[in-house]
Amino acid sequence: MPRLFCVLMLTLGIAPVLAAPRAAQADAFLTIAEAPGLGAFLADADGMTLYLFTPDTEPNASACDGGCAQAWPPLAPSDDLSLPAGVPGELTTFDREDGAQQVAYNGIPLYSYADDAAPGDVNGEGAGGRWFVVPPGAMHGPYAAAPGEGTPPPKASVRIGFTEALGPFLIDPEGMTLYLFTEDTTAGESACYDDCATAWPPVPATGSPVLPPGIPGTLAETERTDGTTQLMYNDIPLYLYAADTAPGDTNGQDVGEVWYIVPPGMQFGDEPHHGEEEEHEETEDAAGATPASG
16 A cells, blocks of 8 residues: 555544455454345444444544444454455544544444344344445445435335355345346347346336445336336346245356346446356256347
8 A cells, every 4th residue: 555645544543454365254353144125234243233324424434423322332443354255345444533443344434233132133224214234345425315204214126145255246125136137238228038038037127216325326227128117227237037046046147158146336338247156057948048139
């Protein structure tokens, strides 16, 4: 890291954490937890859920102090700030106004919640429209404004799944993996119809699509030539895979070398994400499930 950059970060009270090998879940400072409807998110080494606070409008700076910090304790650093294997990004520490240090993930200050009593509790999710779990791959703001008092925040249209081999990727609210098709060569347009669309159902677009807080990019809908609408992420049309039968399945990854998961932050035209997952054996059924457009 350039010396001038290090001096500037230290002057601002931000301690850079140099890149280090990813640790196994059991050995890492942070871990990955999962919950139905929420997907994968960061937790501390004991499995307690970590949250972001949308009024933290500046990276590596907290707007939660006093009684707020008692209800939402800032995550304190340890000697080994390591991320679990497969989790992209970096951990940093910064100085709070009360003199303590707090850990941030990709610039997002991290907090636990006093009313979470056991590992896996997510009682803080959506609290006040300002507190949310932190998916792997999340980046600091900008965040949507909180709804009016008494109005629950809108539910996210997609969530983030995770495997150590593939890292984070988009899933639907039921936990089913979402895919891109490399034959979709025009932004926002699908080339998958007929038998292809039977094997790879386009994700329908309903209402006003919403991303989880911290996930960069945009969700929108595109109109298909059959008159239906399809959800797309950063102009990437999204699909399910009929051979995925349970949440967390990633059987469609690399099928026919044209179907791939969609990592958070991916842009249309980016190189497909192969990850480190073992190659799937291509059966005749799988090969027949990846025709070009019809």
